[in-house]
Amino acid sequence: MTTSFRPDALIAQDIDAYLAQHQRKTLLRFITCGSVDDGKSTLIGRLLYDSRMIFDDQLAALEADSKRVGTQGQEIDFALLVDGLAAEREQGITIDVAYRFFATEKRKFIVADTPGHEQYTRNMVTGASTADLAVILIDARKGVLTQTRRHSYLAHLIGIRHVVLAVNKMDLVGYDQAIYDAIVADYAAFAKSIGIAAFTPIPISGFKGDNVTAPSSNTPWYAGPSLIEHLETIELDADTDRAKPFRMAVQWVSRPNIDFRGFAGTIAAGTIAPGNAVRVLPSGKTSTVARIVTFDGDLDIAVAGQSVTLTLADEIDCSRGDVIAIADASPQVADQFEATIVWMADDALLPGRGYWLKLGTQTVTAQVHAPKYQVNVNTLEQVAAKTLDLNAIGVANLVTDKPIVFEPYADSRELGGFILIDKLTNATVAAGMLHFALRRARDVHWQSVDVTxxxxxxxxxxxxxxxxxxxxxxxxxxxxxxxxxxxxxxxxxxxxxxxxxxxxxxxxxxxxxxxxxxxxxxxxxxxxxxxxxxxxxxxxxxxxxxxxxxxxxxxxxxxxxxxxxxxxxxxxxxxxxxxxxxxxxxxxxxxxxxxxxxxxxxxxxxxxxxxxxxxxxxxxxxxxxxxxxxxxxxxxxx
Missing domain, CATH: 3.40.50.300 (P-loop containing nucleotide triphosphate hydrolases)
Incomplete structure (x- = not known):
């Protein structure tokens, strides 16, 4: 019997090569959402299991838990991989946002399992706020439900451009194509009414694994990709962000010594290079980029998604909360807006009360006026409302105590999306999306007077x-x-x-x-x-x-x-x-x-x-x- 011998150096070289290859993979953030018991947690558990992202001790514990709390005999209950809270296991529902990482040969993924129950809609909004894609699950036995519509509306509202309609539990309806086609047609009519231009329907069984990681012989009538194949090949928004004008919110000012003053942040959009003319907002002061500094050395160019420190050719006032933008295509500055607000607190909105508004690195006081209307997500009717209660979605004007740098949410999540924070409890009470600056914010200016x-x-x-x-x-x-x-x-x-x-x-x-x-x-x-x-x-x-x-x-x-x-x-x-x-x-x-x-x-x-x-x-x-x-x-x- 012979034993092969590999020097430690070669093993280390292989590990380095694997890590380098892994780092080059793109990252897709997506959410699973839908109504209660549509199988979201089970689907994620299946993805983790099939991508071999479960350790042996986790698998042993999962098998034991499945026997103890499951209803499927000796089979694995994949939902238990994700439903980590004891309350969730007891109730059989997801009440928090569970984030899980997994990877395939082609891409890395972070998936958020969001709650299906209406009571926890605010948690779904939290999970969707950073997602590139939404997997809307539908129980094939039940069809399109209220929460299906609610979560689809929210996903579209929050700006998720890629939607997968996963018609789940096809095994429980005998893989009937007619049922699948009827659900897809029903959802297509609703999606069109709320502005979802396109979506990708896939018939699946999260429990059995049909069309999750590989095509299933149980659905010969379906010729599309499996879910994981679609997730691996969907075009990410990062390329789109790089084509936009340069934007970077300043997170902090770096002054390690008297000779260096840099502005650190993550590039939200566009590209930047030394010599580019930039404008610092809201002051409007202009300069040019002198250096792009990183831990690994200076860069000749930086793109959206990178964290960098910029030094400028001129000594101008710039601090946390300011936005550095390309000089000839700057974002807007205003203090009055129309916005969509998703109320996330048990206590109702109090119009006129001052809340902290946090947009990127900017924090100001904001007052929300009485809503113009509230949206009924089932009928899309605009309903009169004097306030917003828990999970309500409405459109209202808001005023900030000083001008902020913004772009409409449709153009930029980073400069258009905000949260409201209660000043006394520091609890996040709402998430919102800016539509546009009110005309009076642009046309009314402070008049200087000589007698001060x-x-x-x-x-x-x-x-x-x-x-x-x-x-x-x-x-x-x-x-x-x-x-x-x-x-x-x-x-x-x-x-x-x-x-x-x-x-x-x-x-x-x-x-x-x-x-x-x-x-x-x-x-x-x-x-x-x-x-x-x-x-x-x-x-x-x-x-x-x-x-x-x-x-x-x-x-x-x-x-x-x-x-x-x-x-x-x-x-x-x-x-x-x-x-x-x-x-x-x-x-x-x-x-x-x-x-x-x-x-x-x-x-x-x-x-x-x-x-x-x-x-x-x-x-x-x-x-x-x-x-x-x-x-x-x-x-x-x-």
Whole structure:
């Protein structure tokens, strides 16, 4: 018996060659979606199994689990490879997005198994946001269902250009071509109605393996490719991205030493080379590329998908959130847009509330207006809506607190797709796609004036501020605010008091007391207060202003330190006992809805600038202390 011997160097050489070949393979990201129990997890498990991406110990565990929880006798339940959560195995459904990697000789793949249940539509949107292709599964016994339509609509909405219609469980209908053809015709009619121009139908059985990795003899009437053959040969969007104008969002500024200043990021579209003229947005400053720096050395050219550091020939202002673009074909800059929004939070959208909007590396405050309409994904009907609830899809205008660099989502996912984040919880509440900038965003410009805010303040000999009194109805806000203004007036200060009831007789007479109207009420008052401080005034406001987010929104409108939050802290029982206007009594009997403290929440300030305990301090003493604070005499008992 002879034994062949191979030196370690040759083995290492083979490994290096294999790794190099593997790295050259293109990567396809795709999702599987559809209704509950259409076989998405089973299909992915079959792909992993047939591509030999399962270790021996995983296979042994899978066989044991299949015997324990499966219903197929001794056969392998491939869905268990993907349904990793215990809750999923117990319920037999997928409730999270499971990502799996596998590879064939021709291509690498990352597949996202997305939930089929309507309750978890937001998870499906998450999985689809980075996908190049969607595999829409349909149970051959059930045909096109509501979730089939919903997920197809979302996939198209999110910009997935490649769609595979996998008619699954053909083994359970006897591989009947007539059933397959009827399902394809039904889906084709729906796909056309939502704008899907083309899709690839394939009859499969994820459980049996028919037409998954190889053609099946059970479907002699089908002459198309197997699923894996189609996935291996589909043209990727990367080539299309490289043909677009150059775009790179700046992720961070690299300053390893005094002689080097580079701008790092991933190229979203186009190509770039040293000497190319570029424009930095939103400032609009121009320069040329001096070097393209990478860990492995400088490049002569860089393309979409590469992470690089650019150095510019000129010292211009550029920081995280800016976008470097080719100079003669730059993206747009605006602060008002129309957008499609997919609401992903349990609490409904509050129009007018300030949310963080994150688009690429840009983060700004955005307010969403009341929806123009909500989309019924089954009928495609545009339904009137005042807000958006969990999983709802609607079209609305939104406004950002400063201009951002963007392109319509149809042209660029990177500069057109955004998420909304709740400022208090940091939870992602929505995903969205920008359509276009509103005309007023382009045609309305800020008019420069010669008499500035500082000049107004100097003329009046005071520092403008907003004294924001907040607290329950009956807490004493208006009483204390009125005393403070009288003291300021006596001191020769220029001030104005905006009272909650008074502004509702004019400026805000069109607003009610639901959450959305309360938010708009505070937004308008904040804008008025800002204009008054620009005129050099000390502005006092006495409003319940029940939500922290809106109080912080007003604070953000003003220069640092100019917003003084004064919490008039009165227990509910004390405020209700006073009940000067009889409002609590009406709220208790149901005559007044959405009353703060009774049927609507009050979010007390967590760190107010000044706290007034009305159970321990008289209004006169509180007013005196507030004036001392404003005049620069700090009292430690705040």
């Amino acid at each position: 805010r500082a000049a107004h303040a100097q003329q009046k000999g005071q520092e403008p501020k907003v004294l924001w009194f907040t607290g329950l109805s009956g807490s004493g806000k208006s009483t204390i605010a009125n005393l403070v203004e009288k003291k300021l007036f006596a001191l020769g200060r220029h001030s104005y008091l905006l009272d909650g009831d008074n502004v509702r007789h004019g400026l805000n007479k069109d607003l009610g007391f639901n959450d959305a109207d309360r938010i708009e009420n505070i937004r308008r008052v904040g804008e008025v207060a800002k204009l008054m401080t620009d005129a050099g005034l000390i502005v006092l406001t006495a409003f319940i202003s029940p939500f922290r987010a809106e109080r912080e929104l007003v604070r953000a409108m003003l220069p640092a330190g100019d917003f003084v939050e004064i919490f008039v802290d009165t227990p509910l029982a004390v405020a209700e006992a006073r009940d000067v206007k009889g409002l609590y009594k009406k709220a208790r009997t149901g005559e007044i809805a959405n009353f703060t403290g009774i049927s609507s929440p009050y979010e007390a300030p967590e760190r107010p600038d000044i706290r007034v305990d009305t159970t321990a301090e008289t209004p006169e003493a509180a007013a005196e202390r507030i004036v001392e604070h404003i005049m620069g005499v700090w009292s430690p008992d705040l």
